[in-house]
Amino acid sequence: MNIIIKRASVEIAIIGLFCGIVSGQDQSPAKGKSEATIELSYYKKADMSKTVVAVIKAKNNDGKFVPAKNTQVNFYVMHNKEQQKLNIVKTDNSGHAILVLQKDLPLNEDLSFTIVAKIENDSLYEDTEEQVHYKDADLTLNLNPHDTARLVTVKVTETGKDGKEIPVHGADVKFYVQRLFGIMPAAEDNTIGTDDKGEASFAFPKNIPGDTSGVVTIVARMVDNEQFGNVENKAATSWGSVLAIVKDPFPRALWEPYAPLPLVITITTLFGGVWFTYFFIFFQLRKVKKDDQLKMRQ
Amino acid sequence: MAIEINNLNQEIETVREDCLRPTQKWGRSTQIWIGCLLIVMGWGLYCYIHQLRDGLGVTAMRDYVSWGLYISTFIFFIGISHSGTLVSAILRITKQEWRRPITRSAELLTVVSLLFGGIIPIIDLGRPDRIGNLFIFGRIQSPLMWDVIAICTYLTGSMLFLFLPMIPDMALCRDRLTVCDSPFKKFRKWLYTKMAIGWTGTKSQWHRLELTMTIMTIVIIPVAVSVHTVVSYIFAMTLRPGWNSTVFGPYFVAGALYSGSAAVILGMAVFRKLYHLEKYITPRHFDLMGRIVLALTLIYAYLNLNEYWIPAYNMVTAEGHLLSDLFYGSYSKAFWTCQFGTVLLPIIIMSIPKGRTPSILPITCIIIVAGAWVKRYLIVVPTLLHPFMPIQEVPGTWSSYFPNYVEFSVTAACLAGIFLLITIFSKLFPMMAVWEVEEGILIEHDKKVASELRTKREAEEADMVSNPLKQPTY
Numbered sequence: 001m002n003i004i005i006k007r008a009s010v011e012i013a014i015i016g017l018f019c020g021i022v023s024g025q026d027q028s029p030a031k032g033k034s035e036a037t038i039e040l041s042y043y044k045k046a047d048m049s050k051t052v053v054a055v056i057k058a059k060n061n062d063g064k065f066v067p068a069k070n071t072q073v074n075f076y077v078m079h080n081k082e083q084q085k086l087n088i089v090k091t092d093n094s095g096h097a098i099l100v101l102q103k104d105l106p107l108n109e110d111l112s113f114t115i116v117a118k119i120e121n122d123s124l125y126e127d128t129e130e131q132v133h134y135k136d137a138d139l140t141l142n143l144n145p146h147d148t149a150r151l152v153t154v155k156v157t158e159t160g161k162d163g164k165e166i167p168v169h170g171a172d173v174k175f176y177v178q179r180l181f182g183i184m185p186a187a188e189d190n191t192i193g194t195d196d197k198g199e200a201s202f203a204f205p206k207n208i209p210g211d212t213s214g215v216v217t218i219v220a221r222m223v224d225n226e227q228f229g230n231v232e233n234k235a236a237t238s239w240g241s242v243l244a245i246v247k248d249p250f251p252r253a254l255w256e257p258y259a260p261l262p263l264v265i266t267i268t269t270l271f272g273g274v275w276f277t278y279f280f281i282f283f284q285l286r287k288v289k290k291d292d293q294l295k296m297r298q
Numbered sequence: 299m300a301i302e303i304n305n306l307n308q309e310i311e312t313v314r315e316d317c318l319r320p321t322q323k324w325g326r327s328t329q330i331w332i333g334c335l336l337i338v339m340g341w342g343l344y345c346y347i348h349q350l351r352d353g354l355g356v357t358a359m360r361d362y363v364s365w366g367l368y369i370s371t372f373i374f375f376i377g378i379s380h381s382g383t384l385v386s387a388i389l390r391i392t393k394q395e396w397r398r399p400i401t402r403s404a405e406l407l408t409v410v411s412l413l414f415g416g417i418i419p420i421i422d423l424g425r426p427d428r429i430g431n432l433f434i435f436g437r438i439q440s441p442l443m444w445d446v447i448a449i450c451t452y453l454t455g456s457m458l459f460l461f462l463p464m465i466p467d468m469a470l471c472r473d474r475l476t477v478c479d480s481p482f483k484k485f486r487k488w489l490y491t492k493m494a495i496g497w498t499g500t501k502s503q504w505h506r507l508e509l510t511m512t513i514m515t516i517v518i519i520p521v522a523v524s525v526h527t528v529v530s531y532i533f534a535m536t537l538r539p540g541w542n543s544t545v546f547g548p549y550f551v552a553g554a555l556y557s558g559s560a561a562v563i564l565g566m567a568v569f570r571k572l573y574h575l576e577k578y579i580t581p582r583h584f585d586l587m588g589r590i591v592l593a594l595t596l597i598y599a600y601l602n603l604n605e606y607w608i609p610a611y612n613m614v615t616a617e618g619h620l621l622s623d624l625f626y627g628s629y630s631k632a633f634w635t636c637q638f639g640t641v642l643l644p645i646i647i648m649s650i651p652k653g654r655t656p657s658i659l660p661i662t663c664i665i666i667v668a669g670a671w672v673k674r675y676l677i678v679v680p681t682l683l684h685p686f687m688p689i690q691e692v693p694g695t696w697s698s699y700f701p702n703y704v705e706f707s708v709t710a711a712c713l714a715g716i717f718l719l720i721t722i723f724s725k726l727f728p729m730m731a732v733w734e735v736e737e738g739i740l741i742e743h744d745k746k747v748a749s750e751l752r753t754k755r756e757a758e759e760a761d762m763v764s765n766p767l768k769q770p771t772y
Contacts, residue, residue, distance in 0.1 A: 259439040267438060267447070270524075274451055277517050281458055284510045288465070289496040291503050 034059045036068060038117050038130035042229030044137070046219075050101040052132070054117040056091050058125050067095025071122060075099045078114035078131070079106035086115075111135055111161065137168060137228035141220055141235040143204075150204040150239050154220045156194050158228070167198025171222055175202045178217035178234065186218065210240020306743055310736050313578075317467075317728040317735070318475060320573040324725055335718040342711020345704045346421060354424045356704050362689060363682045363699035368422040370675040371709050373550070374557070375415030375716075376449070376529050377670060381558030382408025382456060383522035384590075387515045395741065396586055398734040399578040403565040405460040406729075407558075410719045412453050414712045421708055441531040448528040452521050459514050461493075465507060466733040469497035489726070526554045533677070539616040540681035543609075549601045556594040557670030560663035563587050565720075567660035569729050578730060581656055588654030591663070592645065599641050620684040628698075629680050632672055640669020 036058040043051045052075065058068040071091045076083040084106065089097040097117075105113050113136075118129040135158055142153040154173050157165040175190045176183035186208070192200040202220075210216040216239055221232040349356050359366045385404035389397035420426050436443045472490035497503060530550035533541035543549070563584065570579040609617045610625070624633045647653035647662045679699055683689075689697045701709075723729075 256439065259437065264438055267444065271447055271451055274455070274517060274521055277513060278454055278458060281462075281510045281514060284506050285495060288503050288506050291496075291500055291506070 033122070033124060033126045036071075036119055036122075036125035036128050037065060038073070038119065038128060040115065040117055040130050040132045041224070042115070042132060042134045044229065044231040046232055046234045050103075050105075052099045052101060052115050052117070054089075054091075054097045054099070054130070056095045056097065056119065067091070067093070068125065069093045069095060071095070071097075071119065071125065073097040074118045074120055076116040076118065077106055078108070078116065083116060108133075111159065132229075134229045135227050137171075137222070137225075137231050138165070139173070139220055139222065139231050139233040141218065141233050143218070143235060143237055145237050145239070150206070152202045152204050152218055152220070154192075154194075154200045154202070154233075156198045156200070156222065156228075156231075167196070168194060168228070169196050169198060170194060171198075171200075171225055171228070173200045173202075174221050174223055175204075176219040176221065177208055177240075178219055183219050183221075204239050206241075208240050209243055210238065212243050212245065214238045214240045214242040216240035306739070309739055313735050313739065314470065314474070314732055316575065316577070317730050317732045318471070321471070321475065321725055321728060328721065328725065332718065332721060335714040335721070338714035339711045339718065342707045342709075342714070345707040346711070349421075349704055349708070350426070356702075358699055358702040358705060360696040360699075361692065362685060362696055363679060365422070365678050365682060366699055367675065367701035367705040367709055368418050370671070370678045371712065372415055372418040372422070373529055373674045373677070374671045375411045375418065375712075376526060377550075377554035377557045377674070378561045378667075379408045379412040379415060379452070379456070379558065380522055380526060380551075380554040381411075381562040382406070382459065383518055384555050384559055385562050385587075386459070387518050387522075390511075390515045391519070395738055396583060398738045399575065399730045400562065400566050400583060400587075401463070401734065402460075402731050403569055403729055404562045405456070405463075406720060406723055407561060407565055408456045409453070409460050410716045410723075411561075412449070412456055413719070414716050416449050416453060418712060421712075441528065441535050444528045445532055448521075448525045452518075452525045455514065455518050455521050459518050462507065462511050462514060463731050463734060464727065465494060465497050466499065467728055467731060468494035469499070470732055471727070486726070523551055526550045533681075538681050538686075539609075539614075539620045539684055540677070543605060545601060545604050549605050552594065552598045552601050553670065553673070556591065556598040557667055559587065559591050559594055560666035560670075563591065563663045564660055564667065567656060567663075569724065570656070573724075573729060575730065578735060584656045584659050585651070585654045588648050588659050591666070592648040592654075595641060595645050595648070595666070599645065602637070602641065616684065616686055620680055623680055623684065624676070629676060633676055636669050636673050636676065640665050640673070 036056060039055040039057075041053045041055075043053065045051075054073050054075075056068045056071050056073060057065040058071075060066050069091055073089050073091060075086040075089065077086055078084075086102075087099055089099050091097045099115075101115075107113050112133045114131055114133045116129055116131040118127070119125050120127055137156055137158045140155045140157070142155065143151070152175060156168040156171050156173065158168055160166045171194045172191050173194065175186040175192070177186050186202070187205050190202070192202050194200045204218065208216060215236055217234050217236045218239075219232060219234045221230065222228055223230055225231070357366065382405040385397065386401040386408075390401070420429055423429065432443070432446060436446070468490050472487070472494045475486055475490065527547040527550065530546040534543055534546035536542060566579050566583065566587070570576055606621070606624075610621050613621065623629055644662050644666050647658065652658060653662065683697065683699065
C-alpha cells in the first residue's frame, strides 16, 4: 500500500513539475517563503459604497516585487483594541483584493475606523499585515445648471459626535469630467482647497464636449487624503458643448449595424442557388436507389 | 470480331484488377506509415491541448502578429483544394479524354485539404468553444462570415463531386472485393453497399449519374473560384499595406490553381509509383499536366508582378516600409527565393519538354508547392509587422515573429492528417475511376473500329470507281 502511495506521489510530483515547466508559471519561491508587502487604500464612491483595496506584492526569484495573484488576504476591523474579522478575499491576477465595507462598521472614539489586512499562514508568503485609519467624510456637489459662470461648488464635511456636520478645512478637491473609459481632468489646474466653510469652488471650462444633448458628468474627488482616503461624488449637467454626429455619406459596410440589402440579396441568391442545386443532386441520388428497388420488383 | 471483343473484355478486366489490387492488402510499410502519421498527429494534438489550456500565449503569436503560421497554412490548404476543381471539373467540361486516370486523386486532394483548411482557423482561435456564436450572432456583412459560408458550400460540393463518380466503382467493389480475401471484409461489405446506393447499372441510373455529374461539374467551378476570392477578401477588405489590393481576388485564385495543380502532379507521381499505375498514368499525362502548370505559373507570375510592381512604383509611406522589408530587409531572402526559385525557375524547367517528364516534373512541383506555402507566410506575416501606428512601448520580441514548436507541431499534425486520410482512402477505394478508364478504353476502341471501317469503305469506293459492277460490302 505504502509503495503505491509513494509511487502515486512521485508521479503526481513529476506531472506537477511537467505542468509547471509547460505552462511557464513559476510562482513559488525558490527557498522557503518569500517576502510580501501590502498596500491599503480606502475608497468612498458617489453611490456611497465604501471599499478597501489591498495590493499584494511578493518577491520573486529575481528579488523583484511582483503582483501576487490568488493569495488569501484576511481583513479585520479594530474595535476596542480588538480585531474583528470582516472577510477573506483572494487577490486577482493583478494582486488586488477588494473588500466592500459594511455600513455599520465599528468606530473608534475619534469616529475613525481602522482596517487591518493580513497575510496569515500562507504556504508561499511570510506573514505580514498593514492597517489604515480613516474618518468618514461626505462630499456634496452643488451646481446650478442656469449659472452662466458655471461654478461648481463642493462642500466637504465630516460627522461630529453629536451627529452634526462639521466642515473640513484645507482639503484638496480635484475636478474631472467623466469619459467613456475613465475620467479626464476638467482643467489643467483642477485642484482647489476647501475654505473655512469646507467649500471649494471650481469654474467649469467652456467647450468641453458633452453628449448629443450637451450633458457632461462632473466628478469631484479627494485623492489619497490623509484623514479621509479617496472620496468622490458626481453630478450631471448640460454645460458641455453639444456633440453633433455627422452622418458619414459613405459608411463602411462592415461597421453598419445591418447589412446592406443588395449584399444580403446577392449572397442569398448566389449561395442559395448553389445549395438548391446540392439538394437537387441529393434528390437524384435518392432516385438512383429507388430505380434499383423498382428493378428488383420488376 | 469475336476475338476483338474478347481482347476488349480482357483489357477491361485488367483495368479492374489493376485498380482494385492496392485496396486488397495493407502491407507492413502501409502500417508503419500510418503509425508514423498517428504519432505526428498525437504530438500535434498534445500541443493543441497545451495551447487550449494555457492560451495562445504558448505560440509565438502576440498582439501584432495574431495571424501567423496557422492562417498562412489555412490559405495554403485552401489553395491546394483548387486542384480537384481544375483537373477534374475543367478537364471534364472540356472533354479531355486523358483526364480519366487522374481525376479521382485530384478530387480527393480537394476534399481532404479543404477539410483541414477549414479546421485551421478554429485552431487559431483562443476560445474555439465560442465558434457557435459565429452562426448565432454572425454578421453577413463580414468577410469572415462569407468565408465560413463559402468554405462550407465548397466542402459539401467537393464531397458530392468526389462521391458521384465513385458510385459505379462502389458497386464494383461491393460485388468483387467482398467475395475475395481482403482486410476488414465485413466493414467493407457494409461500406461499399451503403456507398453504392443500390447501383446496378441500369439505363436510368446511368442517366441520373450523367445528369448530376454534369450539373456538379458546372456548379463546382464558380464555387471554387468564390472560395479563394473570399479568402483573399479577408485580407483585401482591411486597410492594411500589402493587403488592401484590388488584384488580391484573382491573385489568390491564380496562386491556388498554380499550387493545387502542382500538388495533383505530386499525387499522380506518388500513386503511379506506389500502386504501379505506369500503364495508365503515362508520360503524356505528365507532359500535359506540366503544360497546364506552366500556363498557370505564367499567369501567377503576371499577377505577382501587378501585386508588387504598382505599389513599388508609388512607394506610399506605409506600403513603402513593407516593400522595403520584403525587397531588401529581413524578409528579402525568402521573398526573392520565392520569386526566382519557385516561380521563374519552374517556368524555365517546364518550358523544356524534358522538364515535363515523370522524373523531373514532380521535383519541380515539390519546389512549387513548398514555395507557395512560404509565399502565403510572406503575405500574412510581414504586413502584420508593419502596422500604421508604430510598434512602441511593447516588449521587443513582439516586433518580430517566427513560429515556435507548438505552431509547427499543430501544423505538422494537420499535414499528417491529410496524408492519413489520403492513405486510408487509397486503401479502401480505387484511386482511379475504374468505370471512367473503362469508358475511355471503349471510346478508344470505337474510334479505332470507326477508323478501320472508314479506311475499308474508302478502299472499296476506290475499287468501285475502277470496277463499277462490284457491290459494296457495307
